[in-house]
Amino acid sequence: MKSDLDRLMQQADLDALLVLGAGSHNANMMYFTGRAHLSDGSLLLKVRGQPPVLFHHSMERDEAARAGLTTRSLNDYEPIKLLQEAGSDTVQAAARLWSLIFEQYGVQGRVALYGKVELGPHFSALNRLTAGRNSLEFVGEPSRTSVLTRARATKDPDEVERIRKMGQVTAAVVGDVAEFLKSHQAKNGRLVDRQGEVLTIGQVKRKINLWLAMRGADNPEGTIFAIGRDAGVPHSVGVDDQPVEVGKTIIFDIFPTEAGGGYFFDLTRTWCLGYAPDEVAALYEDLQEVFDSVFQQLKPGAPCRDFQVMTCERFEAKGHPTVLNTPATTDGYVHGLAHGVGLDVHEGPSFSHLESNPDTLIPGAVFTFEPGLYYPERGMGARIEDTVWARPDGGFEVLAEVPKDLVLKIPGV
Amino acid sequence: MKSDLDRLMQQADLDALLVLGAGSHNANMMYFTGRAHLSDGSLLLKVRGQPPVLFHHSMERDEAARAGLTTRSLNDYEPIKLLQEAGSDTVQAAARLWSLIFEQYGVQGRVALYGKVELGPHFSALNRLTAGRNSLEFVGEPSRTSVLTRARATKDPDEVERIRKMGQVTAAVVGDVAEFLKSHQAKNGRLVDRQGEVLTIGQVKRKINLWLAMRGADNPEGTIFAIGRDAGVPHSVGVDDQPVEVGKTIIFDIFPTEAGGGYFFDLTRTWCLGYAPDEVAALYEDLQEVFDSVFQQLKPGAPCRDFQVMTCERFEAKGHPTVLNTPATTDGYVHGLAHGVGLDVHEGPSFSHLESNPDTLIPGAVFTFEPGLYYPERGMGARIEDTVWARPDGGFEVLAEVPKDLVLKIPGV
Numbered sequence: 151m152k153s154d155l156d157r158l159m160q161q162a163d164l165d166a167l168l169v170l171g172a173g174s175h176n177a178n179m180m181y182f183t184g185r186a187h188l189s190d191g192s193l194l195l196k197v198r199g200q201p202p203v204l205f206h207h208s209m210e211r212d213e214a215a216r217a218g219l220t221t222r223s224l225n226d227y228e229p230i231k232l233l234q235e236a237g238s239d240t241v242q243a244a245a246r247l248w249s250l251i252f253e254q255y256g257v258q259g260r261v262a263l264y265g266k267v268e269l270g271p272h273f274s275a276l277n278r279l280t281a282g283r284n285s286l287e288f289v290g291e292p293s294r295t296s297v298l299t300r301a302r303a304t305k306d307p308d309e310v311e312r313i314r315k316m317g318q319v320t321a322a323v324v325g326d327v328a329e330f331l332k333s334h335q336a337k338n339g340r341l342v343d344r345q346g347e348v349l350t351i352g353q354v355k356r357k358i359n360l361w362l363a364m365r366g367a368d369n370p371e372g373t374i375f376a377i378g379r380d381a382g383v384p385h386s387v388g389v390d391d392q393p394v395e396v397g398k399t400i401i402f403d404i405f406p407t408e409a410g411g412g413y414f415f416d417l418t419r420t421w422c423l424g425y426a427p428d429e430v431a432a433l434y435e436d437l438q439e440v441f442d443s444v445f446q447q448l449k450p451g452a453p454c455r456d457f458q459v460m461t462c463e464r465f466e467a468k469g470h471p472t473v474l475n476t477p478a479t480t481d482g483y484v485h486g487l488a489h490g491v492g493l494d495v496h497e498g499p500s501f502s503h504l505e506s507n508p509d510t511l512i513p514g515a516v517f518t519f520e521p522g523l524y525y526p527e528r529g530m531g532a533r534i535e536d537t538v539w540a541r542p543d544g545g546f547e548v549l550a551e552v553p554k555d556l557v558l559k560i561p562g563v
Numbered sequence: 564m565k566s567d568l569d570r571l572m573q574q575a576d577l578d579a580l581l582v583l584g585a586g587s588h589n590a591n592m593m594y595f596t597g598r599a600h601l602s603d604g605s606l607l608l609k610v611r612g613q614p615p616v617l618f619h620h621s622m623e624r625d626e627a628a629r630a631g632l633t634t635r636s637l638n639d640y641e642p643i644k645l646l647q648e649a650g651s652d653t654v655q656a657a658a659r660l661w662s663l664i665f666e667q668y669g670v671q672g673r674v675a676l677y678g679k680v681e682l683g684p685h686f687s688a689l690n691r692l693t694a695g696r697n698s699l700e701f702v703g704e705p706s707r708t709s710v711l712t713r714a715r716a717t718k719d720p721d722e723v724e725r726i727r728k729m730g731q732v733t734a735a736v737v738g739d740v741a742e743f744l745k746s747h748q749a750k751n752g753r754l755v756d757r758q759g760e761v762l763t764i765g766q767v768k769r770k771i772n773l774w775l776a777m778r779g780a781d782n783p784e785g786t787i788f789a790i791g792r793d794a795g796v797p798h799s800v801g802v803d804d805q806p807v808e809v810g811k812t813i814i815f816d817i818f819p820t821e822a823g824g825g826y827f828f829d830l831t832r833t834w835c836l837g838y839a840p841d842e843v844a845a846l847y848e849d850l851q852e853v854f855d856s857v858f859q860q861l862k863p864g865a866p867c868r869d870f871q872v873m874t875c876e877r878f879e880a881k882g883h884p885t886v887l888n889t890p891a892t893t894d895g896y897v898h899g900l901a902h903g904v905g906l907d908v909h910e911g912p913s914f915s916h917l918e919s920n921p922d923t924l925i926p927g928a929v930f931t932f933e934p935g936l937y938y939p940e941r942g943m944g945a946r947i948e949d950t951v952w953a954r955p956d957g958g959f960e961v962l963a964e965v966p967k968d969l970v971l972k973i974p975g976v
Contacts, residue, residue, distance in 0.1 A: 209797045262683060271709075277690070296684075383624065386623075478621070
């Protein structure tokens with residue numbers, strides 16, 4: 151939580167945090183500024199023990215004010231003059247601007263770098279800024295363990311409510327999609343509408359975007375709606391012009407965010423339209439058993455890695471290869487169990503099974519729980535994913551309840 | 564265009580381009596990979612004189628294949644072993660991974676850096692990679708003049724058609740919004756629906772997202788719909804719970820992109836609902852005159868900066884302060900005339916009035932044309948923006964025709 155920042159900075163021996171870049175598609179900036187509409191070149195400075203200061207373009211002064219922080223216009227630093235003095239070298243002008251700000255706010259020592267920005271010019275400008283200056287060191291912490299990752303990994307009640315609300319939107323849209331599919335008929339193994347037109351994945355995805363927009367959500371990262379062999383490859387998103395087929399696994403993974411950017415939700419269901427072939431039903435049963443049995447073992451404060459190891463062991467006991475003992479496998483259980491969810495769809499805590507993973511199931515965490523089984527060459531894959539809140543009282547609450555039935559009944563099958 | 568890359572790399576004395584990061588919200592990666600769904604950690608390497616190679620996560624092999632490039636799975640480099648050898652330091656492991664790839668592909672010399680990525684860990688990893696190695700230098704070119712900015716600044720016919728198609732979507736949605744507003748009535752200076760409920764900016768924006776989704780577009784950067792004083796501040800996006808009022812300037816700036824990410828369009832219209840007060844009508848007339856007269860002067864090959872200077876001079880001749888002679892002004896003409904549009908809503912060419920701006924109106928450029936006048940303390944602002952293609956035959960074509968009428972008639976006014 152934000153209230154942990156000064157403590158976390160002290161632990162990491164950081165004197166300041168520097169967050170660069172736009173207000174949108176830039177979770178670390180959004181964490182401080184909310185949904186303010188700020189363009190590239192904005193900058194947030196947090197000196198340890200002091201409140202953050204937001205530096206903004208003059209034209210965005212009203213937007214910056216909405217962040218509720220101390221603000222300062224970049225115009226105060228005469229950017230055109232800086233550019234002229236730098237011989238029109240924008241990289242040099244940026245280095246000079248940041249240097250002026252650092253001098254004014256007494257920034258020195260170890261400064262951690264954040265922000266999703268175009269790498270090249272920032273890399274150069276920051277290196278020029280520290281060249282020959284021993285009193286200043288830029289620190290690029292590993293993303294998994296950075297101060298902001300750790301602060302963001304525990305949510306305060308307001309954040310949980312925003313994620314829960316996105317969960318309600320997500321559950322409603324998953325319901326819309328199920329009803330939409332069930333309103334079709336099967337013909338020659340494919341779904342067709344009343345006019346006999348074949349339904350495609352692209353049409354389903356377009357409806358998903360429409361229904362999300364109707365409910366006030368954005369879908370900046372797209373949707374996975376992958377059928378058959380594609381469902382057997384975890385990150386295959388599905389091919390738009392492919393027909394929606396019956397009797398094959400469909401992995402439907404949806405991860406929308408608040409309109410204008412903000413908190414994400416993440417949910418996956420696996421469906422077979424009309425009927426499930428025996429080998430798919432057996433696969434899904436294995437998956438559900440492991441899902442339920444590991445979920446019941448979740449314990450506050452336990453190492454996150456334990457649950458990935460446990461999941462692998464339980465799948466292996468059922469005869470499925472996993473990344474634990476077959477790291478490069480593309481059959482069986484081939485990915486991680488979970489990840490934190492918040493202003494990024496993937497964030498802390500980490501559930502990596504590596505022994506070096508220090509993360510624990512700390513109260514306040516909001517995370518996915520998403521075991522899966524994949525057999526691309528057999529044309530099938532299945533994943534079940536919920537988003538879960540580690541409550542301060544020690545409980546684990548699924549933030550959106552959505553049915554887990556494998557088969558959706560379709561007329562004509 | 565992509566076919567210019569090797570020549571531009573030679574001019575800039577670059578041996579290779581390294582593009583890092585995800586496939587979405589990362590224009591330089593999308594330029595090479597199209598709309599492939601690739602997550603963070605993906606990497607594209609273009610050695611001068613050779614075709615680009617895309618390095619992808621194993622789970623994303625099908626998505627990577629869709630890019631139509633030579634691909635290589637990152638699994639081939641045994642990432643878990645690299646992480647263990649690095650003592651679980653992900654920054655060190657990334658440096659080692661890139662180092663292995665560079666050795667394998669014979670990369671040395673000057674390597675330009677691209678990609679919208681989380682700054683900290685990339686900054687550290689790249690500096691570790693070059694530490695003590697004289698044969699390799701990372702180059703962070705200024706964004707305005709980088710090789711990829713220059714390649715992307717001229718569009719090939721396929722790119723122009725994709726932008727034109729987004730222009731048709733944009734024009735249709737602007738028409739939808741106008742009809743929607745006109746379907747309301749005025750009451751006490753505000754728009755109300757048939758039930759007498761006051762229409763808010765937030766409701767209008769929600770409809771915009773809905774109509775864009777219906778037509779297959781995304782709106783990742785939001786919409787400006789700013790009224791009155793807010794319209795007088797160019798980047799104020801409008802306040803959601805504020806009512807839509809009659810007789811005040813509304814700046815409606817819409818910049819959607821292809822569904823799933825891709826090419827943007829950018830268009831602004833200024834409306835007064837019901838009627839325009841005299842001072843607003845006079846302001847708009849000044850704006851239209853300058854818009855038309857400068858547009859007629861556009862010449863292929865001319866320096867872009869000339870048109871910004873010309874626009875300032877013509878506004879100043881009409882008594883409006885401008886950034887040319889009053890750099891910090893917040894009244895009058897306070898921003899640039901134009902910017903390129905493509906995979907980023909703001910890209911090259913640049914129309915900065917600074918003498919150091921080298922960009923010219925090169926055939927193939929697609930750019931906005933958007934003079935504006937702002938008087939926040941007088942509660943008004945106006946901007947007209949079209950997106951324009953510099954055609955190979957020397958003509959300048961507006962890519963979506965949308966009426967420029969200031970007043971929208973409203974029943975009851």
